[in-house]
Amino acid sequence: MSMTIYDIAKSCGVSIATVSRVINGSDKVSEKTRQKVLQAIEEQNYSPNPFARGLGLNSMKMIGILCTDIADAFYAKAVSLVEHDLRERGLDVILGCTGEELAGKKKYLELMLQKHVDAIILIGSPYREAGSNEHLANVAHEVPIITINSLIELPNIYCVLCDEAAGITQAVQELAASGCERLLYLFDRLSYSGQRKLQGYRNGLAAAGLSDDDKLVCQAARDMQAVRKTVEKLLAQNVKFDAIVAAEDVMAVGAQKALSAHELRLPVIGCNNSVLAECATPALTSIDNRLDILCPAAVDVLTKILEDGEHAAPSKTIYPAVIVHRESFPAPQAH
């Protein structure tokens, strides 16, 4: 059916080795033959069989991208950015949605190894397990892993992330500076990233000289309606607070819904700066975790590893977070 390297070789009156050299950009080909071959390839619209090539090189220039769920806006944005940059470098993307369960993650990692991907990109904090991360260590033994927004300190794992905790600290300080004293903190889980964020909240309180009231640290499902109910319950219980910080935009929006229902208007700050932030009413001030920077940086790291080997790139790359101000907590006026 399809053209082979033999067809090209024959039609040019050269050997397949020469054609191969041209394809792979070897300099050991005379300019004249190169042109001849290039032209034949062009004319006959030949492209090398990737399986045959893969068999020889043990690589098909494919990168596995794993996220727990691509339907999540945050992960989707990351995949979008990463895919674009990988493609620019001639790398293909094979996508896996692993779900939150460890079993699913392991299964997908195994699948990626079986497919002999050249590297694996893990998107999001859920890939750092609370317990052992041995399964990742094992995989990293075979192929480099790059994580985006997750910190996993193991050999051959490269982390590119944003300091969200510091972002939350800053948000808390801004709220305090604007006169808020009792800041409700809403979170979904105390995963590693969840713990860091919570710590960021506490650090902010400390820095602002505010006291830390356990009643103001509140857990709820990462779901708008669930958070709404949680906040309404707090209101019913007459728990006093004068601002809200949420570990996720969805949660912040849920909180806003509760406030609106009670005709309350308090400063609310979310985290992720997703589309939701813009669509919410009032539009949500949110902590941006810089995917626009993290993703290209991750692809840079990956490229370097692939080209120059295991120790050619930094094992950790950390960017500061940035607060994007909107209606729910406008930017403090510069003095």
Next chain:
Amino acid sequence: MSMTIYDIAKSCGVSIATVSRVINGSDKVSEKTRQKVLQAIEEQNYSPNPFARGLGLNSMKMIGILCTDIADAFYAKAVSLVEHDLRERGLDVILGCTGEELAGKKKYLELMLQKHVDAIILIGSPYREAGSNEHLANVAHEVPIITINSLIELPNIYCVLCDEAAGITQAVQELAASGCERLLYLFDRLSYSGQRKLQGYRNGLAAAGLSDDDKLVCQAARDMQAVRKTVEKLLAQNVKFDAIVAAEDVMAVGAQKALSAHELRLPVIGCNNSVLAECATPALTSIDNRLDILCPAAVDVLTKILEDGEHAAPSKTIYPAVIVHRESFPAPQAH
């Protein structure tokens, strides 16, 4: 490095052919040898090299999924659903984000062909070009194409879609039944799908005996702020309308923002039933295009084609849309 079929064969004292038969589930192997081989595979944690296999079979059981932009919530949801179902059938997903430009789409189609994917899934209406769809015809000549929510009538292209136009017609009729008479229709582009939707709107007006006023059919960019401005301009111009139907949720949300700003409260209906619909204030009534059904159906079609050949599946599969009622236009009371 990795185990090969030879290692397994040797350790079992059989030939590689036998091992291959076991791997591929041939029935021409005695139960006893099968067990022996299976056990060796298990113990040595062997998995066949996909490149070698691909070379022989000319397939690596990979499906190309193309969308214009995975950061879009609608496409992301579709990809999420499709990926899940494909994986269940042992198929891998190679993802491409083509952008809206024809050149990008062509490039990615070409890439998929070069990678010898077993089929291509096209997500969303943008893959039907206003002009010629010859490039798709050419690709479909090589490999089956399944489209989700796009209608492209060409050989070896299978379309699974939702009748959004009918959904809009129904929405218009419901609005009319509730007493609305001047329905503003907001759309972004008159792509094929855009035209169908507009027609759906007009059909609804006709069915409800309402007149069709060109001033009420209004174009704007598929962007919240842009739509907001457009609607505010209409209000300023004193154009009268008493309900809004938008071809996209984002646009509906933008319209709602404009209404809120003027303290107006009119029925608004969006289309896509995305997360935005739930997060909007008031929560948005939206036309659901049934991705939950379309995606599994698309994978069914794909499977059938792959297993039973080109004519084993319907070339068109069309589901009705469904209106999901929320605050912006509550369900009409049953009488």
Next chain:
DNA sequence: GTGAAAGCGCTAACAG
């Protein structure tokens, strides 16, 4: 039921 052997299309060492 099982084994031997011929490819699949390409890369890379080796020889000229």
Next chain:
DNA sequence: CTGTTAGCGCTTTCAC
């Protein structure tokens, strides 16, 4: 600079 050739690991006739 160019050609010859030996694999890469697997599937699949074709004999036995």
